[in-house]
Amino acid sequence: MAHPRKSPDVSQAEVLIIGGGLVGATLAVALGQSGVDTVVVDTADPKACLAAEFDGRASAIALGSQRVLKGLGLWRAVQSSAAPILDIRVSEGNSLFFLHYDHKDVGGEAGGGEAGGDEPFGHMVENRELRKSLFHRLEDLGTVKILAPDAVKALKRGSAGVTADLAGGGKILARLGVAAEGRGSQTRQDAGIRVTNWSYNQSGIVCTVAHERCHDFIAHEHFLPAGPFAILPLVGDQARPGHQSSLVWTERAELAPKIMALDEDGFMAELKSRFGDFLGNLEVVGPKWCYPLGLQFAERTIDQRLALIGDAAHAMHPIAGQGLNMGLRDVAALAEVVLDARRLGLDIGEATVLERYQRWRRFDNTLMLAMTDGLNKLFSNDVRPLRLARDLGLAAVNRLPPLKRVFMRHAMGLVGDLPRLIRNLPL
Numbered sequence: 001m002a003h004p005r006k007s008p009d010v011s012q013a014e015v016l017i018i019g020g021g022l023v024g025a026t027l028a029v030a031l032g033q034s035g036v037d038t039v040v041v042d043t044a045d046p047k048a049c050l051a052a053e054f055d056g057r058a059s060a061i062a063l064g065s066q067r068v069l070k071g072l073g074l075w076r077a078v079q080s081s082a083a084p085i086l087d088i089r090v091s092e093g094n095s096l097f098f099l100h101y102d103h104k105d106v107g108g109e110a111g112g113g114e115a116g117g118d119e120p121f122g123h124m125v126e127n128r129e130l131r132k133s134l135f136h137r138l139e140d141l142g143t144v145k146i147l148a149p150d151a152v153k154a155l156k157r158g159s160a161g162v163t164a165d166l167a168g169g170g171k172i173l174a175r176l177g178v179a180a181e182g183r184g185s186q187t188r189q190d191a192g193i194r195v196t197n198w199s200y201n202q203s204g205i206v207c208t209v210a211h212e213r214c215h216d217f218i219a220h221e222h223f224l225p226a227g228p229f230a231i232l233p234l235v236g237d238q239a240r241p242g243h244q245s246s247l248v249w250t251e252r253a254e255l256a257p258k259i260m261a262l263d264e265d266g267f268m269a270e271l272k273s274r275f276g277d278f279l280g281n282l283e284v285v286g287p288k289w290c291y292p293l294g295l296q297f298a299e300r301t302i303d304q305r306l307a308l309i310g311d312a313a314h315a316m317h318p319i320a321g322q323g324l325n326m327g328l329r330d331v332a333a334l335a336e337v338v339l340d341a342r343r344l345g346l347d348i349g350e351a352t353v354l355e356r357y358q359r360w361r362r363f364d365n366t367l368m369l370a371m372t373d374g375l376n377k378l379f380s381n382d383v384r385p386l387r388l389a390r391d392l393g394l395a396a397v398n399r400l401p402p403l404k405r406v407f408m409r410h411a412m413g414l415v416g417d418l419p420r421l422i423r424n425l426p427l
């Protein structure tokens with residue numbers, strides 16, 4: 001993926017993936033390594049995507065997603081830069097109530113017998129590292145062709161297949177098209193698939209912070225009136241591991257640009273007033289980013305010879321760090337459905353194949369969208385009766401280990417009708 005190639009005149013493929021972000025590129029690896037001829041078209045220059053200033057986010061990769069990445073040979077490359085999340089502490093405002101999750105509480109029989117009792121909830125992985133690992137893997141796969149930067153000018157989908165005319169002059173013929181262009185998916189719009197969406201009137205400020213004391217691989221979610229303030233452990237500097245964290249700081253949309261515009265001292269003062277001093281002195285490392293936050297879901301995730309995956313299908317609040325995890329589950333399900341059909345000699349772009357994918361992912365995605373939306377609405381305000389109910393709720397859940405375990409297994413991506421990759425089986 002690192003070397004953009006000149007578009008050929010006509011390419012024949014089985015699958016055309018439009019959008020080679022983290023989700024689209026993972027699908028390309030899944031299909032490509034199973035021998036499916038795949039073309040990926042992305043408007044962004046791959047070299048620019050790997051630059052430090054492109055994406056400063058780190059993602060909480062749940063155990064289920066880690067299994068997908070392992071099954072696709074991607075995990076080994078990111079492992080050394082992946083920080084395990086051993087403990088999660090949830091607190092709110094100045095309240096003393098907090099919810100405490102310890103990874104050791106999940107495992108064994110009570111945990112469903114899948115997590116061995118000592119496996120972390122997940123890992124924090126910098127998006128840049130994940131992208132690097134994907135690009136390297138794609139370079140090794142002779143079955144995947146990357147056309148980037150390039151764009152689909154016109155996409156025709158008919159009963160026999162898909163034809164894409166590219167801005168760079170090429171043409172692609174495929175059996176199935178996949179839209180993985182993120183929230184603003186043009187392919188989804190052109191297919192007439194409507195979305196329901198709303199803004200939270202919040203922005204997510206993201207930066208990396210170096211701190212004096214080790215984070216001990218504990219993730220903190222601190223609920224403030226403007227929204228959650230998450231402190232997520234990173235491996236950070238290899239010479240001094242455990243002394244850097246990724247911040248996802250939710251702020252009111254009108255205030256976020258003002259905070260972003262502050263000078264170093266001003267920004268640090270705002271940051272410290274929310275972060276506290278439990279990790280000692282703080283220092284911002286590298287650039288800061290600001291993302292508008294909103295929810296969006298597509299009314300359907302399929303159309304004739306077309307499937308939607310990742311943020312093109314569903315985009316959610318980062319409150320529970322689940323957007324990418326949901327996208328990776330789409331990948332595991334779609335790849336399995338396509339490969340099963342192919343092994344039976346069926347047309348992989350047929351409606352029955354795509355319907356299986358849509359049915360499979362619908363419930364899980366809707367549930368997670370509703371959960372992240374509900375959590376954000378419940379916690380991002382300062383109404384007194386709600387605060388009391390929240391505090392009591394947090395304290396009650398903390399005292400109910402079975403309920404805690406249900407929440408934990410859900411967040412770890414180990415619940416429901418799981419694709420083979422998440423069950424540690426080959427595709």
Ligand SMILES: Cc1cc2nc3c(=O)[nH]c(=O)nc-3n(C[C@H](O)[C@H](O)[C@H](O)COP(=O)(O)OP(=O)(O)OC[C@H]3O[C@@H](n4cnc5c(N)ncnc54)[C@H](O)[C@@H]3O)c2cc1C
Nearest residue numbers: 019021022023043059060181182310311321322323324325
């Ligand atoms: C602040 C923040 C923190 C988050 N933290 C987490 C977390 O901890 N854990 C988690 O699971 N999720 C997290 N998420 C969500 C996660 O980042 C997204 O769900 C994920 O990046 C979506 O990936 P994607 O590949 O579907 O879309 P994108 O990342 O949007 O990628 C889309 C790709 O398509 C390309 N493209 C766009 N338009 C076109 C076009 N017309 N033609 C061709 N290519 C096109 C783009 O160049 C890009 O490469 C977070 C989100 C935010 C905002």
